[in-house]
Amino acid sequence: MDTREKDIEKLKDYKYGFTTDIENIKAPKGLNEDVIKFISNIKKEPQWMLDFRLKAFERLKLLKEPNWQKPKYPKIDYQNLYYYSAPKSMKDKPKSLDELEPKLLETYKKLGIPLQEQARLNGIAVDAVFDSVSVATTFKGELTKHGIIFCSMSEAIQKHPNLVKKYLGTVIPVTDHFFATLNSAVFTDGSFVYIPEGVKCPMELSTYFRINASETGQFERTLIIADKGSYVSYLEGCTAPMRDENQLHAANVELIALDDAEIKYSTVQNWYPGDEKGKGGIYNFVTKRGLCKGKNSKISWTQVETGSAITWKYPSCILKGDNSIGEFYSIAITNNHQKADTGTKMIHLGKNTKSKIISKGISAGFSDMTYRGLVDINSKAKNSSNYTQCDSLLMGNKCGAHTVPYIKNKNFDSNIAHEATTSKISEEQLHYCQQRGLNPEEAVGLIVNGFCKEVLQQLPMEFAVEAQKLVGISLEGSVG
Amino acid sequence: MNEQLQLDFDKISKTLKISEKEIQLKRNFLKKFIENGFPNRKQEDWKFLDISQIIKKNIGDLSFFNDYSSPNKIDPSIFVDGLEHNKIIFINGRIEKIDFNYEDQNQIEINDEIGKNITFNTENSLINLNNAFTNKVFKVLVKKNYSLKKPLIIYHSTNDKIKSKNVNLSLNFELEENSCLKLIDYFRANSDKNFLNILYNFDLKKNSILKNYKLDKYINNNLKYSFNNIEQESESISETFILSSGSDYLKNEVNCNLNGEYSSAFINGIFSLKENQQHEIRSTINHLVENTKSYQLIKSVLGKNSKSVYQGRIFVDSKAQKTDGYQLSKAILLDETSEFNAKPELEIYADDVKCSHGSASGSLSEDSIFYLMSRGLNYHQSKELLINGFLLDVVEKITDNEIRNLIKNIIGLKE
Numbered sequence: 023m024d025t026r027e028k029d030i031e032k033l034k035d036y037k038y039g040f041t042t043d044i045e046n047i048k049a050p051k052g053l054n055e056d057v058i059k060f061i062s063n064i065k066k067e068p069q070w071m072l073d074f075r076l077k078a079f080e081r082l083k084l085l086k087e088p089n090w091q092k093p094k095y096p097k098i099d100y101q102n103l104y105y106y107s108a109p110k111s112m113k114d115k116p117k118s119l120d121e122l123e124p125k126l127l128e129t130y131k132k133l134g135i136p137l138q139e140q141a142r143l144n145g146i147a148v149d150a151v152f153d154s155v156s157v158a159t160t161f162k163g164e165l166t167k168h169g170i171i172f173c174s175m176s177e178a179i180q181k182h183p184n185l186v187k188k189y190l191g192t193v194i195p196v197t198d199h200f201f202a203t204l205n206s207a208v209f210t211d212g213s214f215v216y217i218p219e220g221v222k223c224p225m226e227l228s229t230y231f232r233i234n235a236s237e238t239g240q241f242e243r244t245l246i247i248a249d250k251g252s253y254v255s256y257l258e259g260c261t262a263p264m265r266d267e268n269q270l271h272a273a274n275v276e277l278i279a280l281d282d283a284e285i286k287y288s289t290v291q292n293w294y295p296g297d298e299k300g301k302g303g304i305y306n307f308v309t310k311r312g313l314c315k316g317k318n319s320k321i322s323w324t325q326v327e328t329g330s331a332i333t334w335k336y337p338s339c340i341l342k343g344d345n346s347i348g349e350f351y352s353i354a355i356t357n358n359h360q361k362a363d364t365g366t367k368m369i370h371l372g373k374n375t376k377s378k379i380i381s382k383g384i385s386a387g388f389s390d391m392t393y394r395g396l397v398d399i400n401s402k403a404k405n406s407s408n409y410t411q412c413d414s415l416l417m418g419n420k421c422g423a424h425t426v427p428y429i430k431n432k433n434f435d436s437n438i439a440h441e442a443t444t445s446k447i448s449e450e451q452l453h454y455c456q457q458r459g460l461n462p463e464e465a466v467g468l469i470v471n472g473f474c475k476e477v478l479q480q481l482p483m484e485f486a487v488e489a490q491k492l493v494g495i496s497l498e499g500s501v502g
Numbered sequence: 503m504n505e506q507l508q509l510d511f512d513k514i515s516k517t518l519k520i521s522e523k524e525i526q527l528k529r530n531f532l533k534k535f536i537e538n539g540f541p542n543r544k545q546e547d548w549k550f551l552d553i554s555q556i557i558k559k560n561i562g563d564l565s566f567f568n569d570y571s572s573p574n575k576i577d578p579s580i581f582v583d584g585l586e587h588n589k590i591i592f593i594n595g596r597i598e599k600i601d602f603n604y605e606d607q608n609q610i611e612i613n614d615e616i617g618k619n620i621t622f623n624t625e626n627s628l629i630n631l632n633n634a635f636t637n638k639v640f641k642v643l644v645k646k647n648y649s650l651k652k653p654l655i656i657y658h659s660t661n662d663k664i665k666s667k668n669v670n671l672s673l674n675f676e677l678e679e680n681s682c683l684k685l686i687d688y689f690r691a692n693s694d695k696n697f698l699n700i701l702y703n704f705d706l707k708k709n710s711i712l713k714n715y716k717l718d719k720y721i722n723n724n725l726k727y728s729f730n731n732i733e734q735e736s737e738s739i740s741e742t743f744i745l746s747s748g749s750d751y752l753k754n755e756v757n758c759n760l761n762g763e764y765s766s767a768f769i770n771g772i773f774s775l776k777e778n779q780q781h782e783i784r785s786t787i788n789h790l791v792e793n794t795k796s797y798q799l800i801k802s803v804l805g806k807n808s809k810s811v812y813q814g815r816i817f818v819d820s821k822a823q824k825t826d827g828y829q830l831s832k833a834i835l836l837d838e839t840s841e842f843n844a845k846p847e848l849e850i851y852a853d854d855v856k857c858s859h860g861s862a863s864g865s866l867s868e869d870s871i872f873y874l875m876s877r878g879l880n881y882h883q884s885k886e887l888l889i890n891g892f893l894l895d896v897v898e899k900i901t902d903n904e905i906r907n908l909i910k911n912i913i914g915l916k917e
Contacts, residue, residue, distance in 0.1 A: 090546070401838065416853035419820045425848040429861055434835035437864035440846070446853040 049106035055079065058207055061106045065176050065210075070187060078196040078206035085200045092392045092424065093332045093361030095305060098270060105208045105241070164224065171216040172227055175243050178214035185216055189247055193276040193313045193340070202309040205274040209243035212273070217252035217283070226482050228257040242273035248283035250316065255286040257485055268296075268331060273308045281316030281343070286324070288481055290489050293329035300359025300388070303331025310337035314346035314372075322349040323366065324480045326489040328496040331360060336394065338367035341375035341403075348377040351477040353489075355496045356389035356421070365395035365412075365427075370403035370436070379410040382474050386417035386497055392424040399436045406436040414444040415473055417466075417497070467494045503563070504536050510567035511634065517571070518637060520616055532634040538627045550811040550843045551782050553628075553727070556751050560725060561695045564668045570596045570637055580659055580690040585908055587686070588654040593661060595669035595698070597638060602654075609648035615641045615674055628727055632670045632701045641674040642683075644710075649682035653905060656685065658700070660693035660724070672701040677710035677738075684713045684902060689748060691722035700728040706738040708762065713741045715905060718748045719912050721776075725751040736762025743900055744771040745913065746781045746810075753782040759790060760822075766795040770899045773801070773833075774913070775808035775840075782811040789822040789855075796826070801896050802833035802863075803889050804840035813845045814859070820851040829859035834866055834892060890915055 049060045062072040165172050178186050196206045277285050296303025312321035323337040339348030350366040368377035385391040393412045414423035425442045455465035515525050540554035574593040591599040616639045726749050732740050744754050758767040771783050787796040802810040816827040833842035846859040874884035894915050900906040
């Protein structure tokens with residue numbers, strides 16, 4: 023096979039693997055105070071924001087990278103990364119979609135989300151993040167009518183400093199663990215959502231992340247605030263181009279639900295997983311945490327994790343308000359040499375709090391899947407309950423599936439139930455499907471979809487279709 | 503503490519009748535222990551209950567030298583009634599008596615193995631401590647095709663001569679082909695604030711059966727750590743039952759390596775805890791070859807200020823297809839201040855396996871109490887009856903009739 027053919031072959035494997043040629047503005051390589059000042063300066067941030075970053079950086083110097091996780095990775099040289107890169111044409115911000123660089127739009131098209139069309143057809147407001155700066159925000163008008171703020175983080179810092187100042191870092195403080203603190207110091211952009219009191223957001227809000235420039239860590243920061251009695255459903259989809267070297271992605275997502283508010287956060291993560299031999303791919307070390315601050319509030323995480331070389335994240339809920347509810351639905355699929363260590367934390371602090379965890383892990387090839395979760399019922403959390411179910415499916419005997427739940431019950435009024443099973447697809451089921459005319463691959467696809475159904479059902483319509491397809495694609499070649 | 507360790511070790515090594523080389527080995531274990539100290543919460547396996555803190559709080563300064571030159575008086579009142587049995591009696595860690603009167607003496611061998619170096623799991627600080635300070639290591643060998651007629655009861659008793667002492671003891675067992683041993687560990691303490699560290703090694707050959715019952719029932723202020731390492735060849739069976747109830751602190755660790763096909767391991771445990779007790783069971787079952795099976799059931803009843811921890815790990819090697827692994831832990835919290843922690847862990851590398859675990863914890867169901875009270879029982883009786891049924895479930899798993907009845911009596915369970 024000549025190189026051209028090889029290239030084409032490569033592209034076939036990862037359909038989102040292309041890089042767009044756009045001149046980038048980069049901060050100087052390395053991690054130091056000057057770089058942080060550079061980022062803050064180029065984004066014209068106020069002094070308090072810079073102070074926030076520097077405080078985090080001070081703290082970071084004292085921290086060590088955690089190493090208790092199952093998937094080990096070669097040491098990351100934090101001085102050899104770029105912490106800021108933005109497409110050059112962003113210097114003068116476009117006023118509307120038409121002013122966007124055609125190449126950018128083309129990129130999204132390849133991703134399957136032509137901004138205008140998809141937005142119009144699906145009624146989704148897309149806040150696309152191209153490398154580090156939000157490119158375009160659609161459907162602003164409709165949202166503004168309801169008083170909803172949906173914009174990039176940088177814009178929010180400029181225009182809504184009071185809200186940002188009040189809530190940023192309240193769920194993930196600058197004194198958190200290594201990667202979260204790193205993000206606090208150098209985050210570049212992300213999404214900001216504020217739903218005012220009593221408003222049910224009329225459409226699904228959505229972001230597409232893409233890592234574009236090579237050797238750039240993507241440090242996103244998302245902050246969603248649902249004020250009293252409001253509701254919002256937020257979708258996040260991620261893809262990244264193919265590269266031989268590993269890229270780090272350390273995002274922070276903070277959710278805050280006040281009295282009677284509900285936030286539904288769905289993720290389909292399809293970062294580049296590395297090639298069949300395990301070369302390259304994204305390190306997805308993300309901190310996601312939601313705070314049910316008010317009474318009767320609810321936060322629900324749904325995730326479909328099919329990409330990344332290493333996925334290491336635990337979307338968590340802190341159930342502080344009385345009667346609050348936390349939910350976590352997850353499908354994690356690993357194939358080839360991918361590794362995942364994911365799960366959730368449910369921390370019950372308020373009375374009558376409830377949480378539910380449904381986790382489905384599928385591992386194939388040479389991959390390794392770990393569910394790690396914590397359910398902690400505090401002594402003050404009277405009459406709380408948790409239900410956890412985590413099932414794993416194994417395909418082949420070169421892969422691993424692990425379950426590591428931590429259960430802490432300090433309250434005698436509360437109940438915790440935990441179940442986990444690990445098995446393979448049974449021969450009978452396969453036989454049954456094949457007898458009815460499906461080929462082995464289709465049969466496996468069908469059974470796996472059934473296995474994941476409980477989680478897929480939680481996804482909004484548009485996402486569910488994509489996720490279902492992804493599940494199929496991720497497992498290609500793992501049967502037989 | 504380190505100076506104390508060094509001093510006590512020098513004293514002990516003078517009394518030991520072993521070669522310089524063997525002393526050197528022991529010295530290495532001591533060195534390792536001094537490097538790491540008592541395990542603390544920073545170590546994953548000690549996350550929930552931190553032994554170094556508990557020793558500091560409950561005992562303070564420990565000393566490690568025990569004078570074994572003169573025998574202790576055996577108090578026959580501690581002996582188990584109503585069950586004919588063989589005996590090994592430890593008092594303050596000193597072997598006072600070995601008695602296999604019910605058995606064919608040609609079928610059992612007892613050898614001194616003090617010089618034998620134990621190589622496994624040197625990460626475990628307490629095993630290093632044990633290896634450094636044990637003064638006698640006996641090995642009980644049960645010969646081919648022999649099943650002991652009566653159970654063996656090992657009495658772990660202490661008297662008031664010791665206080666703030668660390669006592670280390672270790673025994674090895676080898677069960678040859680087709681042999682069978684029923685072993686009861688029976689704890690009776692007449693001392694305060696000591697730390698007992700017990701290490702057992704079991705080597706189960708083909709088709710052999712080991713039944714080990716560990717009974718810690720009588721309230722005492724000592725801290726205990728017990729480690730069972732069980733190596734199993736094909737078709738062998740190990741059954742471990744743990745009653746964890748008497749001591750201030752007790753951690754039972756069972757590490758079971760299923761090395762032979764069709765071997766199986768069963769671990770059942772009861773925590774019945776009262777004021778300020780903190781107990782833990784940590785089990786690791788390694789399924790290393792095809793067609794092996796393990797089953798674990800752990801139940802807790804937790805009173806005021808008590809805390810129980812269950813850490814169960816099932817490991818399935820990629821070679822170990824057709825593994826069957828099952829794990830269930832349940833807890834009843836009786837008081838606002840009781841606490842239950844669990845970490846049931848599965849680590850699986852083979853696809854054709856059936857592994858599952860479950861864990862549930864909560865208070866006694868008000869509905870059940872209401873049901874019983876509407877039938878004429880008072881609140882207290884209803885509660886007792888429910889707890890009785892809850893724990894009986896575990897005791898019913900004991901395969902030996904005689905011993906099952908004995909244990910029912912000891913716990914005070916009614917049918």
